Amino acid sequence: MLAVMAIISGFGLGSMYGLLALGFSLTYTVSNTVNFAQGSSMMLGAVLCYTFAVTMKWHMASSIVLPLLLCAIWGVVVERFTVRPFVRRGSSAWLMATLALGIVLENAVLFTFGKEPRSLPSSLAARPLSIAGLGVYPLQLLIPFMGLLMALALHLVFRCTLRGKAWLAVVQNPDAAQLMGINVTGTIAVAYAVSSVFAGGAGMLIAPLFNVSSDMGTLFGIKAFAVAILGGITSAWGVMLAGCSYGIIEALITALFGSPYTNVVTFTLVIIALTCMPHGLFGRAGVKKV
Amino acid sequence: MVRARAVRTVSFWCVAVSALLGSLAASVRAAEPIKVGMVAALSGQSAKSGEGITRGLTIAIDEINARGGLLGGRQLTLIRRDDESNPSKGQIAARELIFKEGVAVLFGGIDSPVSLAIVPLANKEKIPFMGVWAAATPITRNGAKPNFVFRVSAVDELVDKALVQYAVKKYAAKRPGMMLINNPWGESNEKGLTAAIAAAKIETAGIEKFEANDVDMVPQLSRLKAGQADVIFLVANAAPGAQMMKSLERMEWTVPVVSHWGISGGRFPELAGKGAQHVEFIQTYSFFGPQSAVGQRVLAALQDKYPDIKGPGDVTPPVGVANAYDAMQLMALAIASAGSSDGDKIRQGLYAIETYEGLIKTYHKPFSPENHDALNENDYVMVHYVGEQIEPLAK
Numbered sequence: 001m002l003a004v005m006a007i008i009s010g011f012g013l014g015s016m017y018g019l020l021a022l023g024f025s026l027t028y029t030v031s032n033t034v035n036f037a038q039g040s041s042m043m044l045g046a047v048l049c050y051t052f053a054v055t056m057k058w059h060m061a062s063s064i065v066l067p068l069l070l071c072a073i074w075g076v077v078v079e080r081f082t083v084r085p086f087v088r089r090g091s092s093a094w095l096m097a098t099l100a101l102g103i104v105l106e107n108a109v110l111f112t113f114g115k116e117p118r119s120l121p122s123s124l125a126a127r128p129l130s131i132a133g134l135g136v137y138p139l140q141l142l143i144p145f146m147g148l149l150m151a152l153a154l155h156l157v158f159r160c161t162l163r164g165k166a167w168l169a170v171v172q173n174p175d176a177a178q179l180m181g182i183n184v185t186g187t188i189a190v191a192y193a194v195s196s197v198f199a200g201g202a203g204m205l206i207a208p209l210f211n212v213s214s215d216m217g218t219l220f221g222i223k224a225f226a227v228a229i230l231g232g233i234t235s236a237w238g239v240m241l242a243g244c245s246y247g248i249i250e251a252l253i254t255a256l257f258g259s260p261y262t263n264v265v266t267f268t269l270v271i272i273a274l275t276c277m278p279h280g281l282f283g284r285a286g287v288k289k290v
Numbered sequence: 291m292v293r294a295r296a297v298r299t300v301s302f303w304c305v306a307v308s309a310l311l312g313s314l315a316a317s318v319r320a321a322e323p324i325k326v327g328m329v330a331a332l333s334g335q336s337a338k339s340g341e342g343i344t345r346g347l348t349i350a351i352d353e354i355n356a357r358g359g360l361l362g363g364r365q366l367t368l369i370r371r372d373d374e375s376n377p378s379k380g381q382i383a384a385r386e387l388i389f390k391e392g393v394a395v396l397f398g399g400i401d402s403p404v405s406l407a408i409v410p411l412a413n414k415e416k417i418p419f420m421g422v423w424a425a426a427t428p429i430t431r432n433g434a435k436p437n438f439v440f441r442v443s444a445v446d447e448l449v450d451k452a453l454v455q456y457a458v459k460k461y462a463a464k465r466p467g468m469m470l471i472n473n474p475w476g477e478s479n480e481k482g483l484t485a486a487i488a489a490a491k492i493e494t495a496g497i498e499k500f501e502a503n504d505v506d507m508v509p510q511l512s513r514l515k516a517g518q519a520d521v522i523f524l525v526a527n528a529a530p531g532a533q534m535m536k537s538l539e540r541m542e543w544t545v546p547v548v549s550h551w552g553i554s555g556g557r558f559p560e561l562a563g564k565g566a567q568h569v570e571f572i573q574t575y576s577f578f579g580p581q582s583a584v585g586q587r588v589l590a591a592l593q594d595k596y597p598d599i600k601g602p603g604d605v606t607p608p609v610g611v612a613n614a615y616d617a618m619q620l621m622a623l624a625i626a627s628a629g630s631s632d633g634d635k636i637r638q639g640l641y642a643i644e645t646y647e648g649l650i651k652t653y654h655k656p657f658s659p660e661n662h663d664a665l666n667e668n669d670y671v672m673v674h675y676v677g678e679q680i681e682p683l684a685k
Contacts, residue, residue, distance in 0.1 A: 002512050005541075009508040016505070115333030117529050119560045128540045134508065135540035209536070210505050211529060211561055215334070219503040254509035259472075259499045 005134045006255035007248050012136065014247015015144035016209075018240040019202040020224035021231065022150055023195035025239045028228075029158070030167045030191035033087060033094055037078050037102030038199050039221020043214060044105060045071050045200025046207040047113050050120045064204060068197050074105075075196025079189045102217070110214040117216075122208035143205050147240050150198060154236035167191065230270055232283015242281055246270075323367040324360060324631050326351065326618070327387035329380050329408065330399025330423075331555070332372035335502070335529040339400035339555030342610025343422055344370060347397060349591045349611075350618035360625050369393060373404045375527075380404035381411060388415050394631035395420060395621055397614065400527070400555045402426035402446075402475035412438045416633040418640065420621055422613040425449060425550070426478040430662040438637055440662045442617035442650075443609075446475075448667040449550060449572055450482030454490050456570075456672055457521040457548050467495040467519030469510065469534055471502060471526040471552075479525040479550060495519035502530050507537040515543055524549035524569065528556025535565030546570070554607040559675050566675045573673045574665055575612035575650050576682045577602035584649045588615055603679030613665075616648040620656060620664065 023038050035041070048067035052058040082097035124142060128135025157164040167187055169177040174184045203217070210216065223246070231242025249269060254262045273281060328347060332340040351366045359365045369391050373380030380401070387393045388411070396412060398405040398421045405424040412419035413434040421429050421441035430441045457463040468483055470476035480497060487494050495517035498510035511534070514522065522538075524531055524547050531553040538545070549571035559566040577589055592599045592611070605611055623646060624639030625631060646653045656664035672683045 002516055005512045006509050009506050013506045110333065115337045116557055117335055117561060118557070119532075119563070128542070130542070135542050137540065206505075210533070213335070213529075216503075251506070251509045255512050258496075258513065259510050 002255045003252060004132050006251040008131060008134050008136060010248035010251025011144060011244055012140035012247070013251065014227075014244040015147045015240070016202065016206050016243075017220065017223045017227045017246060018231075018243020019143060019147040019150070019205070020199055020220055021228040021239045021243055022147065022154065022236060023198040023202075024225060024228040025231075025233055025236050026154065026195045026198070027188075027191050028233045029236075030171055031083070031087070031188045032171055033083050033188075034098070034225075034233075035075070035078055035083075035192060035195055036095065036099040036221070036225075037082075037105065038195065038224065039217030039219075040102035040105045041071055041074060041078075041196040041199035041217070042203035042206070042220060043109065043217035044074055044196075044203070046120065046203035046212045046216065047109055047214070048200075049204045049207065050118060050212045051113065054118070054120065067204065068200055071196045071200030072193040074200075075193040076189050077101075078196065079192035083192070084185065084188070102221075106214050106217070113214060115214075117211035117213035120204075120207040120212050125208035137209065139205065139208055144244065146201070146205065147243070151236040151240040158236075226267075226270060230273060230280055232277075232280025234284070235280070235282040238280060238282025245281075323365045324625065325387075325391055325393040326366050326368050326621075327384070327391065327393030327396040328368060328370045328399075329373050329383045329387065329396065329404070330370070331375045331401060331404075332370065334375050336375055336400045336527050336552075336555040338528075338557065338607060339423060339610050340370075340372070342555075342605075342607045343397065343399060343614040344368070345592065345596065346422070346611040346614025347618050349588055349595065350615045350622070352591070352595075354618070354622045360622060361629065361631065366622070373399060373401065375401045375404065377401075377403045377407035381407045384408045384411055388417055393417070394625070394633070395636060397422055397617065398424055398429075400424060400552065400610070402429065402478060403473050405429045406474055409434075409439050416637075418621070418624075418633055418636045420617045422617045423555070423610055424475070426475050427482065428478065436634070436637065437659075437662060438633065440640055440657055440664070442620060442656075442664045443613045444551065444572065444574055444665060444670065445663050446478045446550075447482045447485075449670065450479055451486045451489070452572060452667050452670050453523055453548050453550070454483065454486040454492075457523070457546070458490055458492065461521050461546050461548075463521040464492050465495040465518050466492070466521040466523055466548075467514035467517060468497045468523045469507070469514070469526070470497065470499050471530060472499040473502070475552075476525055479523075483523055483525075500526075500530060500534070502527070504530060504533060507534045508541060511537055511541055511543065515541070515545075519545060521545065522547045524571075525552065526550075527552040528554070528558040529561055531569075532558055532561035532563075532566070535562040535569065539563075539565050544568075551607075551609055554609060554680060559678050570672055570674050570683060572670050573609045573680065574669055574671070575608050576671055576673060576680070577605045577608050577612075578681055582647075582649075584647060588612075588649055603681070606678070606680060608680060612649050616646075616650050616653075616664070619648060620646060620653065 053063035082101045083094045086094040124139035125137045166182045170187045227243045231238035250266050253265045330340040355365045371383035396419045400423040402424040419439045425444045425446045427447045496514050547569045549569050623643050624636050627642045628635035628639035640657045673680050
């Protein structure tokens with residue numbers, strides 16, 4: 001019973017990490033760069049949703065759509081000012097620049113939104129459903145569903161559409177892609193916009209189960225990045241499944257051995273897994289076509 | 291002759307100017323404010339605690355200044371710094387207040403890890419450090435000689451005894467479990483609760499820990515449930531405490547939750563939802579019920595100064611306000627008794643306080659070299675949330 005409860009609980013938690021990690025996967029797949037402001041994008045989505053829905057009392061649909069649009073713009077800003085200038089010069093400083101811009105956003109939100117965590121009410125996190133003796137909020141079922149749906153969408157876009165293949169061509173050989181008429185800079189900017197939309201959406205889904213605060217993205221961002229690496233960052237399915245596995249393992253260790261062992265054992269397992277499979281559980285070594 | 295007269299004239303003017311400068315310097319010194327430093331959480335999960343402490347200190351300082359200040363008319367000035375509940379930032383803020391601002395005394399905030407980080411600095415620099423919320427036992431019992439750390443607040447060791455006694459008396463607890471925040475404050479309470487449970491001759495169902503940003507605590511709670519816990523002792527601040535209540539609600543486990551007071555330092559009722567009403571926790575003061583003359587005066591001053599306070603229920607968190615008010619008044623008595631803003635003399639001044647009729651109680655010899663805690667288990671009151679308000683439980 002203890003294990004069953006842990007699996008259900010861990011699945012819900014892990015899918016939150018997976019959902020956020022999909023954004024890391026997307027930008028890496030298209031541009032070989034990672035947006036370390038992903039946690040901040042998640043926070044931005046949640047904070048804007050709270051502001052529109054609770055503070056300004058807008059209709060819920062507008063409070064979801066507008067923040068997603070703003071997150072997309074934020075993603076473009078991140079790419080334009082903290083990734084593109086460094087990649088052009090062959091520098092890896094975008095690592096630090098994206099992280100720094102995320103910190104700037106967190107502090108800007110701290111001063112404008114406020115210093116205290118707030119609660120974002122949702123009818124999907126009000127009354128739990130009973131599954132195997134454990135109450136599960138409908139939102140906890142929606143999160144993995146959304147995650148798997150997005151992973152499927154990414155998979156189909158990359159495999160079955162011309163645009164998806166164009167995106168993959170950008171990372172293989174940007175110059176050749178440009179010669180073939182693909183707008184390389186535009187493609188990368190769109191990837192960043194979509195990745196920020198994923199993060200903002202994840203923030204809105206997670207906030208009713210947690211809270212809304214300027215620093216909420218920090219913890220999730222770190223774990224989501226660990227999950228992205230564990231799953232194999234170029235595999236959307238892998239990232240999502242690694243997220244769920246990570247959450248379940250974390251919960252199982254806590255339930256079976258006790259909370260003092262959770263982080264020690266979980267991260268030891270992550271290191272072992274990556275030692276055995278350096279490209280992640282579901283990733284493949286990159287092939288450079290020449 | 292002319293030369294001698296010139297020398298006399300110059301001498302006269304030198305003496306006159308010196309006297310004038312001397313008297314000017316004396317009057318400047320008299321007018322120079324006594325700086326009171328405060329390092330507390332003014333942002334983040336426990337921001338409300340910092341606001342409460344600020345209000346308690348401010349009301350006390352206003353009263354003292356209205357009486358003519360201290361040390362011959364010097365006014366008190368409060369200088370606040372935000373520790374963001376982060377020990378490193380707290381220590382940096384304390385350093386800045388001591389070395390740059392030159393504060394005479396320091397007041398602490400809600401977070402025990404932050405206070406524990408400031409303790410060695412206060413003892414080294416000989417600056418009296420008054421705790422008004424953080425309850426970890428080693429804050430005042432830190433082994434330093436001389437010890438510059440004092441407290442008008444609860445002490446974990448005593449709180450833990452009171453919580454166990456309450457659970458045994460009200461719920462006939464035989465197998466309580468612990469849910470503790472994974473930091474030095476949680477550790478301090480783990481020791482205290484373990485000792486108190488052993489003293490009550492009952493056994494624990496388990497000790498579980500969680501991080502401040504944990505979302506789901508079902509695994510930890512499942513272990514306690516499997517261990518047949520009949521009461522849960524909660525030690526956490528508002529946000530993680532709220533996550534625990536949400537997890538409990540999802541498990542549909544209606545176990546009594548008896549909590550330390552950290553949950554009252556933030557927006558616990560909003561974050562925890564309806565689960566907040568089921569937690570019983572400890573405070574050192576309640577503004578509800580019949581109030582002493584001091585209580586009436588402080589409540590009136592609070593209502594006068596802060597428009598959001600309409601009645602006793604709006605003084606949140608009451609413990610921050612009440613502890614800070616009494617602590618500031620006691621510190622003022624010590625400064626007056628010391629006759630100086632020198633740290634060591636103020637420390638001696640705190641020992642010299644005989645009687646002070648305060649908000650929480652009438653203090654008789656609140657501090658001595660052996661005891662740096664002005665409050666004890668007889669000063670605690672059990673409360674719960676009714677809506678957003680903290681109200682005392684029927685005894």
